[in-house]
Amino acid sequence: MKKVFFLAGLLAIMMSCNEDDTFEENKVEEEALNSTHTELAFPNRLGPLKKGFFEGMEITYEIIDGEYVLGGDVILPKELVYDSEDDFFKSQINRKTNMKSVGLTTNRWPENTVYYKIDEDLPESSRVTEAIDHWKEKTNLVFKEKQTSTKNYIYFTKGSGCSSALGMRGGMQTIKLGSSCTTGNVIHEIGHAVGLLHEQSKVDRDDDIAIWKNNIKEGYEHNFETYDERGYEGEDYTEGVDFGSIMMYSSYAFSKNGRPTIVKKKDGKYYSFKTQRNGLSEKDIEGINKMYPGEQSNTVTYVTGQYYTINGLKVKYWAGKWLYWSKTRGWVYLVLKDGKWYYA
Ligand SMILES: [Zn+2]
DSSP states (O other): OOSSSSOOOOOOOOOTTTTTTEEETOOHHHHTTOOOTTTSSSOOOOOEEEEEEETTTTEEEEEEETEEETTTTTEGGGGBBSSSHHHHHHHHOOOOSOOOGGGGGGGGOOOEEEEEEEEOOOOOOOTHHHHHHHEEEEEEEEEEEEEETOEEEEEEEOOOSEEESOOOSSSSEEEEOTTOOOOHHHHHHHHHTTTOOOOGGGGGGGGTEOOOOOBBOOOGGGGGTTTTTTOOOOOSSSSSSOTTTTTTTOOOTTTSSSSSSEEEEETTTTEEEOOOSSSOOOHHHHHHHHSSOOOOOOOOOOOOOOEETTEEEEEEEEEEEEEEETTTTTTEEEEETTEEEOOO
16 A cells, blocks of 8 residues: 655545536635635735755755745744755754664654644634534544643744644644634644644545646646655655545636636546545544554654655655655665765
């Protein structure tokens, strides 16, 4: 089975299609102008675009208020964004070795446990407690309030939109919530914090959906890239786009004209589709429980053929060795010494 470390929620086409609207070419939908199923860190603002290198992927991100924003609502840690993969390798030479090689736990929450704290001044904090209760009820993940000694935790606080970091970053990381963010949006942002990416960015999504670029607001096109297009050699947990995923963008996400930007492909026809922000889908739950299998152990067992993110690099384990896909060099062997990556 294929898998991508972050992209987990994903999975099979599900559900019957009786909620679909057959798309009419010139139909303009009000919904598009007010696309509630596209979380944004900075609503109605557009930052300059920049290309960079993050965890083995070539990415395009926006810079807004000094934050590096990926895919609308994901905030990247600046110190891990490099201008190129060469810069990444150069950074290894001078980097302090205080980062340990911890395999999966570099971005996953160890022992399936997510620690958090809620800002006392956050309005309607029940949005957060309800979202956390949902995650606790539906998945293997355990959520605990931060203790004085807790180093790695999510801080839920106010923001202009809805945003999160991707995976566990180490130290305090924020989920920012504006007044328009609902409990469902908080469930989505927690999805990013535990390692999920947007459903429509899956590598094999083109089998199930089409992106209609002509309808996308200028400057937002990069939000529709797949990880393939970013130069990332990855695999997905399961095949197919899950239209019911809480990580799926709406059919009208970033539309400039009220027409769909993402359409479902079926039997040679295109359909708009409905998305939801009520809760995790069955496939979201299946994916997340694969990422967090509920074993109370820190022991990392590497499996041949699987990808891991270790010290900021996406690498593939193969029979005791590490392989890395370089855009310029192809597959190369790497070795990890004292917490730094070197060409073997
Ligand atoms: Zn998102």
